[in-house]
Amino acid sequence: xxxxxxNKTALISGSTAGIGYAIAKQLAAEGATVIxxxxxxxxxxxAVKSIIDATGNTKxxxxxxxxxxxxxxxxxxxxxxxxxxxxxxxxIFEPKAFAEIPDEDWLRFYEINVLxxxxxxxxxxxxxxxxxxGRIIFISSESAxxxxxxxxxxxxTKTAQLAIARGLAELTKGSNVTVNSVLxxxxxxxxxxxxxxxxxxxxxxxxxxxEADFFKTMRPTSIIQRFLTTDxxxxxxTYLSSPLAAATNGAAIRAEGxxxxxxx
Numbered sequence: 001x002x003x004x005x006x007n008k009t010a011l012i013s014g015s016t017a018g019i020g021y022a023i024a025k026q027l028a029a030e031g032a033t034v035i036x037x038x039x040x041x042x043x044x045x046x047a048v049k050s051i052i053d054a055t056g057n058t059k060x061x062x063x064x065x066x067x068x069x070x071x072x073x074x075x076x077x078x079x080x081x082x083x084x085x086x087x088x089x090x091x092i093f094e095p096k097a098f099a100e101i102p103d104e105d106w107l108r109f110y111e112i113n114v115l116x117x118x119x120x121x122x123x124x125x126x127x128x129x130x131x132x133x134g135r136i137i138f139i140s141s142e143s144a145x146x147x148x149x150x151x152x153x154x155x156x157t158k159t160a161q162l163a164i165a166r167g168l169a170e171l172t173k174g175s176n177v178t179v180n181s182v183l184x185x186x187x188x189x190x191x192x193x194x195x196x197x198x199x200x201x202x203x204x205x206x207x208x209x210x211e212a213d214f215f216k217t218m219r220p221t222s223i224i225q226r227f228l229t230t231d232x233x234x235x236x237x238t239y240l241s242s243p244l245a246a247a248t249n250g251a252a253i254r255a256e257g258x259x260x261x262x263x264x
Contacts (some may be wrong), residue, residue, distance in 0.1 A: 003242035010241065011124075012084045013037050013116060015069065016047040016188030018075070019139060022230035023087055024060075025051050032117040034057040035080055039066045040264030047193035067116040077123045083129075085241045086124050090138040091157070093191070095150040105238060106107075106153050108168065113157035114164070121168060123142025125177075135175040135241045138165045139233075140141050142185045142256040154212030158183075167239030169250030180240055188227035205259040 005027060015024045016038035028034045028051050036051070036252025038044040044062035051060045065076040067090045091113045096105070115137055121232045138161040148154035162181050169179040186192065215225045236255045239245055254260060 001237065003030045003244060005242055008084040009035070010087065011035045011037070011080055012087040012089055013120065016043040017189065018024035019105055019184065019187060019230045019233050020087070020089040021047055022234035023237045024091065025054055026234045026238050027241065028055040028057040028060050028086070030238065031057060032085070035083070036060070036062045037065055037076065038062065040064065056194040060258045061190065067112050071120065073103060073116065073119050083124055084128070084133065085135045086120055087137050087139065087237060087241070088120060088161070089125040090116050091139070091261070093151060093154045095110050096153070098152050101153050109153045109157050114160045117161060118164060125168060129175055129179045130173070132176050134167060136165070138181045139235055139237070140181045140252065141185050142183050142254070142259050144183060145260055147214070166250050176246065178245065180248060180250070181252045182233065182240065183252055183256055184228060184233045184239055185222065185259045186214070186227050187233055189228060189230055192227065219259055221259050228257055228258070
């Protein structure tokens with residue numbers, strides 16, 4: 001299927017690894033001009049080279065910016081003044097007991113996970129409306145609806161993303177601009193993979209045993225009872241980025257393995 005992305009330019013925040021990298025690679029494979037982002041030049045350069053090698057698409061470049069620093073975000077926007085597709089993917093997570101989460105952590109999570117998407121959307125949204133075409137996608141999480149007790153601050157930021165995306169979608173009425181959210185379930189990204197590996201070593205178990213234990217005790221409602229792959233999430237995001245997804249707007253699309261039991 002041709003997703004009609006060859007004349008589109010996409011910016012994916014937090015895309016040197018994990019879900020962001022998988023999205024960037026799939027968009028590049030569809031022929032889009034792709035701009036990736038990471039915190040260090042070394043990581044960005046390595047990801048750019050990897051995507052070009054994997055896809056043969058040479059229209060891949062990168063911009064370094066740490067989304068904890070609004071000045072670096074402003075510099076990124078200055079370097080990339082206009083895009084057709086914005087994927088708000090950058091995020092941090094950390095399991096921590098509620099009583100042990102200080103104000104500084106709440107603010108840091110909000111700054112990176114929520115304000116990052118607000119700042120980028122504010123820079124590109126009106127230009128998309130002027131062109132009468134654009135896609136903004138927030139990579140939220142099943143944690144937005146089923147707040148994890150072990151990281152409430154993370155869940156709060158993911159819920160906030162849904163509100164922002166829906167509000168922006170209301171401003172697109174009558175246009176060919178869409179704003180949606182994607183809700184992945186637990187995904188075997190670089191950060192999660194490292195966390196699982198460390199747990200396996202600490203508990204003298206295999207990675208497979210840790211995965212089975214996690215879904216049995218922490219996410220028992222999952223239907224697939226396994227971690228998603230980053231490509232499985234990217235499949236959904238790539239489609240929503242395309243002109244073929246024109247009828248999907250203001251939606252919170254699930255890609256969470258059936259973990260959420262509510263019908264809507």
